[in-house]
Amino acid sequence: xxxxxxxxxRVLDDSVARQAGFNPYxxxxxxxxxxxxxxxxxxxxxxxxxxxxxxxxDPRLAEAAIEGIRKYGVSVCATPIASGYNDLNxxxxxxxxxxxxxxxALIFPSCYQANNGLFKMxxxxxxxxxxxxxxxxxxxxxxxxxxxxxxxxxxxxxxxxETILKHSEEYRQVFVVTESVFSTEGAIAxxxxxxxxxxxxxxxxxxxxxxxxGVIGGSGRGILEYSGxxxxxxxxxxxxxxxxxxxxxxxxxxxxLINYLxxxxxxxxxxxxxxxxxxxxxxxxxxxxxxxxxxISRRFWSHAKRLEDALRHLGYSMTDSMTPINxxxxxxxxxxxxxAKYLFREGVLATPFIYPSVPENNGRIRLIxxxxxxxxxxxxAIRIFEKLFKVVHEMSVDT
Numbered sequence: 001x002x003x004x005x006x007x008x009x010r011v012l013d014d015s016v017a018r019q020a021g022f023n024p025y026x027x028x029x030x031x032x033x034x035x036x037x038x039x040x041x042x043x044x045x046x047x048x049x050x051x052x053x054x055x056x057x058d059p060r061l062a063e064a065a066i067e068g069i070r071k072y073g074v075s076v077c078a079t080p081i082a083s084g085y086n087d088l089n090x091x092x093x094x095x096x097x098x099x100x101x102x103x104x105a106l107i108f109p110s111c112y113q114a115n116n117g118l119f120k121m122x123x124x125x126x127x128x129x130x131x132x133x134x135x136x137x138x139x140x141x142x143x144x145x146x147x148x149x150x151x152x153x154x155x156x157x158x159x160x161x162e163t164i165l166k167h168s169e170e171y172r173q174v175f176v177v178t179e180s181v182f183s184t185e186g187a188i189a190x191x192x193x194x195x196x197x198x199x200x201x202x203x204x205x206x207x208x209x210x211x212x213x214g215v216i217g218g219s220g221r222g223i224l225e226y227s228g229x230x231x232x233x234x235x236x237x238x239x240x241x242x243x244x245x246x247x248x249x250x251x252x253x254x255x256x257l258i259n260y261l262x263x264x265x266x267x268x269x270x271x272x273x274x275x276x277x278x279x280x281x282x283x284x285x286x287x288x289x290x291x292x293x294x295x296i297s298r299r300f301w302s303h304a305k306r307l308e309d310a311l312r313h314l315g316y317s318m319t320d321s322m323t324p325i326n327x328x329x330x331x332x333x334x335x336x337x338x339x340a341k342y343l344f345r346e347g348v349l350a351t352p353f354i355y356p357s358v359p360e361n362n363g364r365i366r367l368i369x370x371x372x373x374x375x376x377x378x379x380x381a382i383r384i385f386e387k388l389f390k391v392v393h394e395m396s397v398d399t
Contacts, residue, residue: 054372111249186321
């Protein structure tokens with residue numbers, strides 16, 4: 001035992017940020033998700049948040065949240081299984097199950113907790129979890145905690161998945177795990193085909209729809225609507241903190257499974273329930289999507305298309321996105337942080353992904369233009385990217 005060694009081994013290696021001359025993480029936000037946002041006293045174009053529908057600063061949500069606080073207080077100060085479950089929880093779970101087209105839903109403090117807590121309740125040493133190698137870390141960590149056999153399949157590769165399933169007959173149960181929308185690139189999983197393979201081989205499909213719910217599908221109901229799947233036989237998870245503009249996460253699916261998880265998932269029953277303000281605002285969000293999704297989606301798709309067209313015309317290397325996510329591919333970690341640095345200097349807040357979040361030399365700058373952004377804001381952002389392209393090109397040549 002060595003206390004000094006313990007702390008010496010746990011010092012942040014920030015060499016990449018020092019080489020790039022910029023650390024883009026934990027920016028000090030001084031406003032809500034307005035247009036513009038204020039960071040360290042400066043106005044910024046916000047292309048970094050997951051506020052797809054632009055509802056996070058909608059006055060209707062603020063009023064709903066205030067109503068929740070007035071009736072229930074700031075916190076329930078209890079886990080749901082004790083005294084932290086009220087009629088708002090029940091109303092939100094019912095509304096979410098209706099919204100997703102599933103029998104029942106269970107609300108967690110975050111989708112990360114939902115994904116982390118799910119697999120140890122459904123899988124064991126006799127089971128196999130097959131997961132898309134680009135799946136979110138919360139899914140992969142949850143699988144590994146479950147102590148089941150696990151194997152990745154190549155990203156969105158149906159042939160590879162089918163081959164694995166064909167050779168997995170010795171397992172008691174196989175789970176096939178994917179995201180619906182892959183957040184660093186904007187690709188959508190071929191989920192209809194994945195689900196059909198699961199049904200053919202008797203596997204349970206598990207899909208994280210965090211970047212799909214409220215965004216894809218004809219009425220914004222996510223991957224199941226987008227894929228034309230009814231009477232879903234699998235397990236569904238999603239974040240409530242992206243397009244749905246509040247916080248928390250859900251697991252949804254068959255009533256019997258959700259009822260089982262309600263009593264046995266430690267990540268739920270030992271965590272204080274999410275606030276009444278968030279629950280009340282969530283009900284308002286779902287009503288707004290029902291009434292206004294067509295118009296709201298027109299705005300965020302328009303912003304995304306204008307950005308993509310401009311960036312491709314300028315010559316930026318981009319991922320092939322099928323969603324309102326536009327991701328630039330600057331190169332290695334240092335090049336990625338340097339691009340983020342230049343954008344920050346010019347007043348654009350974007351999200352850089354570097355190793356190990358993405359493969360080495362495969363950095364990403366993710367851009368999400370929420371529906372609340374003004375057209376003039378998108379115009380300004382495009383002018384900034386035009387100005388920076390020469391610098392970005394020189395960075396690539398020098399490296």
